[in-house]
Amino acid sequence: MAYPSPAFREDRSDVLHAAIRELHFGLLVTRGADGFATSYLPWELDAERGPHGTLVGHLARYNPQWRVPEGGAEALAVFQGPHAYVSPSWYPGKRDDPRQVPTWDYLAVEARGTLVTFDDESKLHALLTRLVDRNEAGREHRWYVTDAPDGYVREQMRYIVGIELRIESLVGRYKLSQNRDAADQEGARAGLAAAPTERERDLAKAIAVTQLERRDR
Numbered sequence: 001m002a003y004p005s006p007a008f009r010e011d012r013s014d015v016l017h018a019a020i021r022e023l024h025f026g027l028l029v030t031r032g033a034d035g036f037a038t039s040y041l042p043w044e045l046d047a048e049r050g051p052h053g054t055l056v057g058h059l060a061r062y063n064p065q066w067r068v069p070e071g072g073a074e075a076l077a078v079f080q081g082p083h084a085y086v087s088p089s090w091y092p093g094k095r096d097d098p099r100q101v102p103t104w105d106y107l108a109v110e111a112r113g114t115l116v117t118f119d120d121e122s123k124l125h126a127l128l129t130r131l132v133d134r135n136e137a138g139r140e141h142r143w144y145v146t147d148a149p150d151g152y153v154r155e156q157m158r159y160i161v162g163i164e165l166r167i168e169s170l171v172g173r174y175k176l177s178q179n180r181d182a183a184d185q186e187g188a189r190a191g192l193a194a195a196p197t198e199r200e201r202d203l204a205k206a207i208a209v210t211q212l213e214r215r216d217r
Helices: 013-023 121-136 150-157 182-193 198-216
Strands: 025-032 035-042 044-046 054-060 073-086 103-118 160-175
Touching: 013 025, 013 044, 013 073, 013 103, 013 160, 025 054, 025 103, 035 054, 044 121, 054 121, 073 182, 073 198, 103 198, 121 150, 121 160, 182 198
Parallel strands: none
Antiparallel strands: 025 035, 025 073, 044 054, 054 160, 073 103, 103 160
């Protein structure tokens, strides 16, 4: 991870696993003979498989990114959380010291490891069912995999390939104004909480979590 400032680094597996489950949708990056390849896809996390867990997803069969060597290939999955511009006008400290500049706060998780594929029909069907159940949960008129004819579902499964990323390194970058004093961090949180977009307000909630941890130290 570029620019691994200790102030913003997050290494707690439970925190990072929770973020992956919430963000759910991530960027897969691999590098082959033809250079870098990228795909954006939803992931399921099996936290119990391996020291850092295993990400499970699927790619379209026409997507050449799934074609990895028999032993797997090095890969990276990136999950991007809320991010936003932070105005120095929100810092109370600027009244005493005008030497303040804007910055950008954000939340991101990177999972590195070995990417392998699987074609087992029952395993792939179970993955698709979990993905649907997660995303349909809570809907008044939700859809079930069994709502479609089983033969049709099985036929469509021929066009996808299951993938697993066995996580060997899991690290987060939580740049949430922790490098500011408590008053300035609160200023950033309050400014974002009053901002017009949901993304900015979600970032304010993330800052609030770090404020609680800061007080508990």
